[in-house]
Amino acid sequence: MYDIIFKNAHIVDGTGAPWYKGDLAVKDGRIAAIGKIAGGAARVVECNSHVLAPGFIDTHAHYESIINLVPGTEANLMQGVTTQVCGVCGLSPAPISDAVEDDVKQYVGFAAAGLKLDWPWRSFGEYFNKIDSLPLGVNFSAYVGHGTLRILAMGFVDKKPSDEELRRMKSLLREAMEAGALGMSTGLFYPPGVWGDVDELGELGKVLAEYGGVFACHMRNEADQIVASVEEVLEVGRRSGCKLQVHHHKVGGVKNWGLVNETLAMMEKARREEGLDVMLDQYPYTFSATTLRAILPPWAQVGGVQATIERLKDEDVRARIMDDIGTGLPNWENQYVQVPGAEAVLLFYTPYTPQFQGLNLAQAAKIHGKDPVSTALDIIMLNNGSDLAGYGSMSEEDVKTVMRSPLTMVGSDTIPGSATVKCHPRAFGTFARVLGKYVREEKVLTLEEAVRKMTSLPAARFGFAGKGVLHVGMDADLVLFNSETVRDVADFVDSARYPEGIDMVVVGGRIAVEGGKETGIRAGKLLRN
Structure with missing residues (x-):
């Protein structure tokens, strides 16, 4: 007896292979059978040729500071996301100390969704232990922030670290990696990351390489100096041997449009000729979103x-x-x-x-x-x-160019909002937008390739065992959607609108979303590196 059987689905398995018709059975949180399935189940779902795919993996979300306040992360769950990567862009809520907690909280206030931040932990291990105890809506993994390490070691200052300060950062990074951090994120555009140089980053990258961790970079400049900024990321990889992930790859400023062709070629060449393991993520919009202080x-x-x-x-x-x-x-x-x-x-x-x-x-x-x-x-x-605030500085053609790259996976760059706190619509619409606008309407990607970029590609990148592919024995993280109607409806006027066309979301073998509504099931787990 199975727990759930999905009947008559168009199965897009996450590998990029063409879809096929079939059934899929779930038992005890895992995929138990695929094909023409006989036998009974506690629940039979008639798919009516809708698409059944692995649950989506959001490679770039900003729930790290409020995850203990909104563990359901409903805006992602309702898009079909079953796993998310947080702690991005250089500032994480751990490790933290009494001396700097208020300063860090104030800095990330723009990403707090109007909530009063509550950080009862101090070490990164305590932070992860807290998350491990929460009723998570989706699976959760996180980087430790370079900026947070820098503040703890040397304050919010513009200078190179002393030998002792660098040792302190490396020690804190090792502690975070031992606790299960995915790697280290940087925000080289934001203070205090902006004051770190390639020498500092290369030394920290060596620690990441010891653990197989990822150096995830919001680059120093995504406009006039984007080529130099990509080169800086590649240099960190050369010096350290660690994996490289370029956050939300894009270029701003009309005069810079088209430079993504050069930067993508640089990364592909670095992989091919130097053996540098560099990849990237992207959100499918021409407006960015960050603090208004980004103009300072x-x-x-x-x-x-x-x-x-x-x-x-x-x-x-x-x-x-x-x-x-x-x-x-x-x-x-x-x-x-x-x-x-x-x-x-x-x-x-x-x-x-x-x-x-x-x-x-x-x-x-x-x-x-x-x-x-x-x-x-x-x-x-x-x-x-x-x-x-949001900044409309990007070109639609560049969005499509980056999306087509074999190195690109999908990340919402969610800065959380709510019904009362406006935000960028990407927080509610990213994955449906790729499937509706860029697959069905504009045919930038095939359905199978888009699903691969949302599932098996990030699962392999981040070592999420059991995720990203529909094969027997894999985790039953699933999304059922109508490929003919799925679309994002959130916009800049009304950002807190869930997408259309998402029929069902299953996390760990349990139905968390059905018919456009949450079921109240919270089956997500903490994923440690």
Whole structure:
């Protein structure tokens, strides 16, 4: 007697092979049989030729700081995601100390979905042990953040680490890897990661190589200096021998559009000729999302959010900041000049200035009675770290080019939102958008290749045993969807909308979503490296 039999499915098994008709049986959390299945089951699901695929793996999500507050991570679950990778872009909530906890919490406030952060752990091991005790909606894995290690070892400062500070970072990294971290993420665009250099990163990469860990990089510059930034990531791999993962690969700024052809060729050549294990992830949108503080030059952010706010109150310093935003600085990715205008900066979440939420910066400036940059600085100053914004700097053709690369897997870059906290629609729509817009409508990918990029490719990349492929004996993490109707419906006006066409989601052999609604089942597990 099986637990579930899926009858008459179009099976897309995750390997990239063509779909085929068949049945699939689940028992005790695993796939028990595939083919023409006889015998009974506690539940028989008639698939009516809808697609049955492995559960999707989100390679890039930002639930790390709030996972203990929203363990269901419903926005991902409802898309068909059954496994997610968090702790991305350089800042993780562990390891942490009393001395720096408030500063780190304030910095990541834009990604807290309006929640009051609660971090009862100190070590990375304690963090993972806490997660292991939670009723998780989907399976969870995480990196430790380079920025967090740097803050603990040397503070929120612009300098090279001393020998002792570097030893401290390496020791903390080893502790995290021993506890099961997937690797180390960096945010070389953000303070304090922006102050780390290739010497520092290469030394940390050697620790990762000892454990088979991944060096996952939000690169230093995804605009004018993107080629140099990719080269920096490759150099870390040369020096250390660790695996390399380029986060959300893209290029911003009209004059830079098309450079992804060069960067993809660089990575493919590095794999082919140098044996560097480099891959990448991507979200399928032309707008990014991050803190509004991304328009500030790095020097203005030394010391953390509170120090930044104090600088913005000083008229002379504020004038210097505005000048740098207008003219730029060498090697700094100036987010504001990469967009075509203030209309392309969207204000998602500014809770202390709610009159601006949902507007673009040009609209907010008109209401505020100041120029757009002055308005942005006031919003930053008033919102105390809670300032989520979107930047429309990318090209649709580049999105398609990156998506086609054999190195690319899918990651939502979810910065969580809710019915009351606006966010980028990618948090609710990424996977359905790939299947609807880029597979069915625009035929950028075949259905089988898109599913592979969401399943077996990341499972193999991150060593998720039992995940990513529909074979007998594999974990019964499954998604059933209608390939003719699946689509994302979340947008920049109403971001908290679940996709259409997702019939059922199964996590660990238990039905977690059915008919567009959650069942209340929480069967996710912590996945340690």
